[in-house]
Amino acid sequence: MKKTLLIVMTLLSVSSANNDWSKQTKHRHSLVKHIIEQEAKRYKVPVERLTALLYTESRFKRYAKSGTGSYGIAQFTRTKAIEMHVNRRNVRSSIRGAAKSLRKEFDNSIKEFTTEQRWNLACIYYNRGKSYHFKSKRALKSKGKIISYNNLINQYKKYSYMDEGMKYYKKINEQIKKLTSWKILSRRTNFKEKKEVSCACKGGKMK
Numbered sequence: 001m002k003k004t005l006l007i008v009m010t011l012l013s014v015s016s017a018n019n020d021w022s023k024q025t026k027h028r029h030s031l032v033k034h035i036i037e038q039e040a041k042r043y044k045v046p047v048e049r050l051t052a053l054l055y056t057e058s059r060f061k062r063y064a065k066s067g068t069g070s071y072g073i074a075q076f077t078r079t080k081a082i083e084m085h086v087n088r089r090n091v092r093s094s095i096r097g098a099a100k101s102l103r104k105e106f107d108n109s110i111k112e113f114t115t116e117q118r119w120n121l122a123c124i125y126y127n128r129g130k131s132y133h134f135k136s137k138r139a140l141k142s143k144g145k146i147i148s149y150n151n152l153i154n155q156y157k158k159y160s161y162m163d164e165g166m167k168y169y170k171k172i173n174e175q176i177k178k179l180t181s182w183k184i185l186s187r188r189t190n191f192k193e194k195k196e197v198s199c200a201c202k203g204g205k206m207k
Contacts, residue, residue: 020178021055028060032073032091039096043103049119050099052175053126056168057098062091074098101126110147117149120169124156128165132156 021029029051036054040047057075058064065071069078072088074097081088086097105122113121125133136155137147145151156162 039099043099052172123169124165127168
């Protein structure tokens with residue numbers, strides 16, 4: 001009886017996760033899914049992490065704009081877009097920039113950390129930048145503490161500016177679990193979706 005109840009609760013949980021994505025969100029994802037997969041492969045970024053990041057940033061809205069001036073599907077600021085050579089109005093350019101930025105932060109993270117920890121930090125730096133990373137390292141060294149992952153995260157928590165970064169990487173990890181549970185990433189794009197993609201593109205660029 002308990003086992004049956006657990007299975008039912010698990011199925012309900014998965015169904016609830018699936019409902020997080022509206023029909024419009026799923027449609028927007030279907031239009032850019034192939035680009036996400038291509039750029040994830042290009043920069044060796046887990047496709048589920050790149051997908052989760054773009055969902056968290058904009059729900060795959062190519063013209064999304066925040067109150068702070070971030071723009072596009074990957075929500076680049078003007079300064080960051082110039083630094084990464086990203087055209088914020090171009091979907092492929094934005095997704096490529098997001099994948100490239102994640103990979104760069106992963107490669108520059110502390111090699112002794114686990115792969116999961118390094119991707120978590122890459123997401124934090126994508127959202128908050130790295131100024132407080134260096135500040136945290138200096139603070140830990142001044143206290144005679146080792147630069148471990150847990151010490152670094154605990155030090156981040158002492159800065160109010162990093163609160164959003166802490167929430168951000170957790171949101172992405174939650175989305176990764178949901179994407180894995182309902183296997184949206186393993187579904188093949190059907191002919192209708194491919195036709196919609198071709199209509200939405202012009203000269204290799206998303207409108």
